[in-house]
Amino acid sequence: MTIGICNDHAGLEYKLKLVKYLSGKGHSVVDFGTDSPESCDYCDFAHPLASAVESGKVDSGIAICGTGNGMAITLNKHQGVRAGLAWNTPVAHLVKEHNNANVLVVPARFASYRQVVSMVREWLVTDFAGGRHQRRIDKIPV
Ligand code: RB5
Numbered sequence: 067m068t069i070g071i072c073n074d075h076a077g078l079e080y081k082l083k084l085v086k087y088l089s090g091k092g093h094s095v096v097d098f099g100t101d102s103p104e105s106c107d108y109c110d111f112a113h114p115l116a117s118a119v120e121s122g123k124v125d126s127g128i129a130i131c132g133t134g135n136g137m138a139i140t141l142n143k144h145q146g147v148r149a150g151l152a153w154n155t156p157v158a159h160l161v162k163e164h165n166n167a168n169v170l171v172v173p174a175r176f177a178s179y180r181q182v183v184s185m186v187r188e189w190l191v192t193d194f195a196g197g198r199h200q201r202r203i204d205k206i207p208v
Contacts, residue, residue: 067190070124072098072111072137077130077174080182084128087183096124112140119168120146127169128186134173141169145207153177158185162192164199 069088073081078100088095098115100106108131118124127149129137134151141149150167152158153176161167170189172182194200 067126068094068096068124070096070098070115070118070127071129072100072115072127073130073174074100074108074111074132074136075103075105076132077172078103080130080172080174080179083179084130084182084186088186108136109140112137113144115169116141116144116147116149120144129169129171130174130182131171132173132175134171134176138171141171148203148206152185152189154181155184155188158188159192162189163195166194166199166203 071081071085085095085097096118098118099111112129115127115129119127129141129149131137138149138151141147147169148165148167149169149171150161150165151171152161153173158170161170170186172185
């Protein structure tokens with residue numbers, strides 16, 4: 067699986083660890099930055115990841131900022147993206163099973179790295195349930 071990943075300064079530490087983790091699991095990882103600890107604007111990294119998801123350059127994405135909200139708000143401006151914010155493992159499961167999120171967003175400042183790995187693992191192995199959830203997803207575009 068090809069997974070795109072992006073972060074702002076708040077998400078840098080977890081991003082660096084996740085790239086190693088995912089590569090070690092055999093995934094191909096495309097890193098959209100930032101690779102600097104300097105304060106930056108999450109939008110500058112969310113938009114390139116979203117475009118890669120929409121174009122099919124990556125199969126899915128992971129985005130990390132302090133709360134996760136800046137990334138999620140930006141990513142969801144793209145019609146082909148369903149970015150879901152998760153704060154624990156059951157939510158990470160449901161954001162794939164019910165919402166078919168093609169980008170998982172995690173809050174670096176409100177989850178331990180251990181929790182983040184658990185969320186990523188759960189989101190990757192969970193299948194979309196379809197059915198009534200597909201009907202709801204079909205009604206999202208404006
Ligand atoms: C950065 O301070 C912080 O605002 C950002 O990481 C994120 O939480 C925004 O939504």
